[in-house]
Amino acid sequence: MSTLNLLLILMMYCINLSICLSTVIHSLQYFYTASSGLSTFPEFVAVGMVDGVQFEYYDSNIQRTVFNQDWMHQVTCDDPDYLERKNASFLVAQQSSKAFIGNAKKLFNQTGGIHVYQEMFGCEWDDEDDTTDGYEQHGYDGEDFIALDLKTLTWVAPVPQAVPTKQRWDQDRAQNEHKKNYYTKECVDLLKKHLAYGKSILQRTERPRVSLLQRSPSSPVVCHATGFYPNRVVVFWERDGYELHEQVDPGEVLPNHDGTFQVSDWGRYECVVQLKGIEDISTTLDPAHIRTNWGKTGVRGDGGGEMETSLFSSFEVLLVLLLLLLLLLLESLRTRRGTVSRSNSPEGLTPDLHLLILPVPFLESDWLSSYT
Template sequence: MKALTGLLLLVFGHGVSSVLHSLQYFYTASSGLSTFPEFVAVGMVDGVQFEYYDSNIPRTVFKQDWMEKVTREDPDYLVRTTERFRVAQQSSKANFGIAKERFNQTRGIHVYQEMFGCEWDDEDDTTGGYEQHGYDGEDFISLDLKTLTWVAPVLQAVPTKQRWDQDRTDVQKKKNYYTKECVDWLKKYLAYGKSTLLRTERPRVSLLQRSPSSPVVCHATGFFPDRVVMFWTRDGQELHEQVDPGEVLPNHDGTFQVSVDLDLTAVPQEDWGKYECVVQLKGIEDISTRLDPALIRTNWDSDKRQKPVGSDTSSQNA
């Protein structure tokens, strides 16, 4: 599943204008885990979980209040979704058994995963889709929607590729699902949950430093959606060196956080004013925070804060 990393997160160029929305499903079948269900299904819209199913329940559980609107307009939704997950459970169990046999495994802890979904750009109306299967954390087989063929990165998946490639009816059904049906449902979910999914929450930005020799961290938290751009500039020009960007992480309240480090080892204090941390989020003006010792929250005494890295010969160097 390594190839999927980064696929579901849109990286905007500076000057954010459009948003790439996504509908994703994650199926996980496992063996050897006594405290974990044998099968779990999770549905997510724009990174927000909205429904859940597992083999211990087994029924669809809504994770968002706005999903009640779906059942009011579509009373059979829960029955259809639960049945779809039950079919997926049987299919995953069969694929799981085939993978274990191909890898000549009978005991131990093993996991079979399926991840699929679609994306929609709300500005240019372009769409995309994917389906990937993995076994024990490694890619097993995936669908190439451009060629409508299956890709087998390991020898054990080649028989599966050959069999699935021959089923042209199923491949065409998948193409229709990922390019139309999935996108239609994505737009429906966004409409039902617009007060939650389409909201914008302004980030709170702080400058942090663990010690005088540590990088200065620009930390943004409490923002929504998660598609944010964050970078350091010097004299208004974006820095590509001296910086270490982090990944966007979820907060417990449904918002997100991210940080980007700035290494000031070779920067004298008199140049600090030339540096700014910039945060961009669609729907709000850019947030710029100038690198100022007085604004940095630290873990050491306030008098030491006035002697940051590179300020004089007594300062520590990273």
């Protein structure tokens, strides 16, 4: 039996990872953070995000709105009063947030110290069935304080200290109706406008780059997909064409430094990456496709290259020792040596399914070198 075949039979695994684009739900979100007792941090900070991309910023020190995306300047060209309205809106939010902290300190019977108020609100729009949704949540000192139930137009108080606020806000039906109109109509219209202005960035599709990585001869092969956009993906496992559910954790999508995303998992067989708008990328278990500490190949989806012909040569001695150990421990192996399959398929082995959480930003070479 050749050393290469033994290595393939005993040690090699590959993942069958499929990534498919889920329903596209766009979002417009605002995050407010107000604090007291922190001299080195602005008393109030506001951040606006569309589809997870920050597009505007305001804080109490600069007292003005700053655009984080070039396409936002087109907004002011078409709507010259936009910045003035945003500045006024953020100033009102700054004042009300400060008042909220003062009221919360009374409710919690607090006097001094550092305290933080947070508000998160926004809307979502499904561009396939045109459904919408909205939300508004308030937090105090890192805990949920009160949230709007948009269906019943009532407020939910998870802590006793928030009950007086809930009772007062529940009675203001006119304000709650106004919020419903904003989150289901006005906010959605604004979201659609931002999507149109930032179409080249927010609605682009970037093809995944897929690599098979192995940090040592005895470790599983990792299938790593990176550089894709958008980030709405679902990760699931397949073996022999069937999806696995038991003892399988979904992969986590992580951001890259360039605004794209990455995902990876452990497993075996074939790695399939699906992204709406492009053909499937399929990478089969093949030594010539694996990037390792002792030999490298190209990345499927970005040109690729050939693996070094001496992929396993540096491990000949280790494998010989392993063979001797197996022969000593498994006497029956001697009688079966002539019948052991020389196939490259790791058939008959049952792999453990693990989740690999990778650092950000991530490069294949960094991952490999960190384990040398």
